[in-house]
Amino acid sequence: MQHTLEEFLRALRAADVRVSPAEAIDAARTVENVGYADRELFKDALCAVLAKSRDEVGRFDNTFETFFSRAAFDLEPPPPESEGDQNPSEAAGVAESELAQMLLRGDAASVAQAMEAAAERAGVAEIRLSTQRSRMTRRLLDEMGLAEIERIIANARKMPEGQGLAERLDRGRRALLDQAKAYVERQHELYAAGSGKALREEMLAKKALNADGGIDPVDLVMMQALVKRMAKRLADRYSRRRHTANRGHLDVRKTLRKSMAHGGVPFEIAWKVKKVDKPSIVAICDVSKSVAAAAQFLLTFLYSLNEVVDRLDAFAFSGRLIPVNAILDDNGVEGAILKVLQTIGFQQTDYGRALQDFAENHLDRVDRHTTVIFLGDGRSNFADPRLDLMHLIQQRARAVIWLNPEPESYWGQGDSVMHRYERFTHVAKSCNTLGQLERIIEDVLRTYVPH
């Protein structure tokens, strides 16, 4: 049973429920405590020990049901014994094959057990990829002794009186095939399906977002989930106002001042307290034609950021610049992106115009605590880039960060004025994968040093 439990833990890990060795020990202790008699009790107890969040509970339930369910075999019951049958079965060598006997007896439980044992020998649980399924099935059947069955069938067919036997064995064999296929399928679902998803997510995080054709619509949902999770992770770490603990350094001045009331005896002690600012961010996002492929992703991130950072002013532009906070607040993520793109997206870029709009109407949003993030490719269609306004923003802001979906080698080519803007930024980085984006945003939030 120890082995079964370990296999189950492995299946859980494959389903993205993190099970550490310590938890495995707990699980074993749990099993000792509650026993196997009561299925529900067993499940609930294991669930309490192993699943550590609401999502994990859901995944645990699924895995448990799949793992501990055994589809009953569908074998035909043996026909009533008749004298004529004895002969051919012996002649065909049925006695040599346990499996054939089981099939003929219609002993579903034994067949199931044999399949479990064979699966262990064949290492079916090692399955990783969906392409391995047919090979695994074959191996499983080989281990069970399918070759023998086939030989017996062939033998029986040669004999005139063996036809009935051959037919019955053949039917049994087909049932066996189906069962083996289903079994491997279930193992695949248990051990491999989850890791496949993880692999895809990893690929997606590394995929260039302005690659040809942009993001695959199939991946888009997963991408949004990824972005959301990323934003939440960042928010968990950075959005709370932090007091560093008021221990450690004595505030001598304050303590002395307070001790005056007690005749110079320092009854009340004051400690130095540090406060860390919450980030305040102004994000300006280009949604014009030239960044069309990346725009959706940039907006998704803007949306998530808006959800988790309290003081975020979001703007979007292609020709003119508009504030989009209200849109982001009032709509769901798809709705909001669509609406922004409808209102302002996919027009001719004009960075100068957008900067002018920003400087005229929203410059008071930028003060010495603000970080300004530009998301765009810096391609201004040969219009005046208005570097003076950029300079003004740089002077007012605490930091200016420019994230460009194009690789650095493209900067300054064609109508790109990226290099000219770059002079007025503190950080200008090429950023076209989710992974890069997360790292950069994390840096931004971390630079909020205590003052």
Next chain:
Amino acid sequence: MVEGLGGVGYIASRRIATALYMAVNLQKPILVEGSAGVGKTELALSTARLMAKPLIRMQCYEGLDESKALYEWKYGKQLLYTQILKDRMGAALADAPDMDAAMERLHGMGDLFFSEPFLEPRPLMQALRHDDGCVLLIDEIDKSDEAFEAFLLEVLSAYQVSVPELGVVIAKTPPLVFLTSNNVRDLGDALKRRCLHLHIPLPEAALEERIVATRVPGIEAALTGKLVAFVQSLRTLDLRKPPSISETVDWARALILLHAKDLEPTLVRDTLNVILKFEQDIAAVEPQIVELLQRR
């Protein structure tokens, strides 16, 4: 276990009872998650009542640190002690022939300054020092800082704390620890790993009816049925804060106060603010009241 909890007025589902049973047997803390008002805190209170052990409650908040959670030195008392010491010291050391002898005597006097009498135990320390064990409730752990969470690890896994000046304090009888969380932020893996996890979902109709019947004794069964059905249908709507069990119970109490025999649409409209806590939610539900009442 379910019956025992029922005896002290807590209607538990099987999963809750199992988790509790495991917590007692494996001597592990239990982390209770769920949306506000599903009875997370109540579970700890009821367990304390069931096991007839004292309950020590610690409410977490941002900025909570170990001096408020674990122990503090009684600084004022220490200060007075030094004042006395200063006066006595002269007398005690007066007959010492030279400096070395005085130092010798000083060493022999024992270090009282950081010792038990000057220790002010806070909830965690109190819980560890209870000889017969107790129930420790660490409420809303997600509101505390990450640093505090890390500090809790020692307490939760080994049931001991180290006080630098005194050494390690180990619990004679490990307390049964409940941690509750509203999911304001994700808790660290290290903490989760040390705990059993229990998620309390919003209950099904039958369970909720039993809860209301237990919590609000004077209520008629027919009214309970209607009330619970109405609340259950509310939960299917897209609301900012769907009503949880505590709201249902509050509403049942309110209806008893108003001597209501049946759920009239007007009555529901007037008391809607008991179960819905957001203006938008109330505005969204109001036009649908009649329809919701008929649907079941």
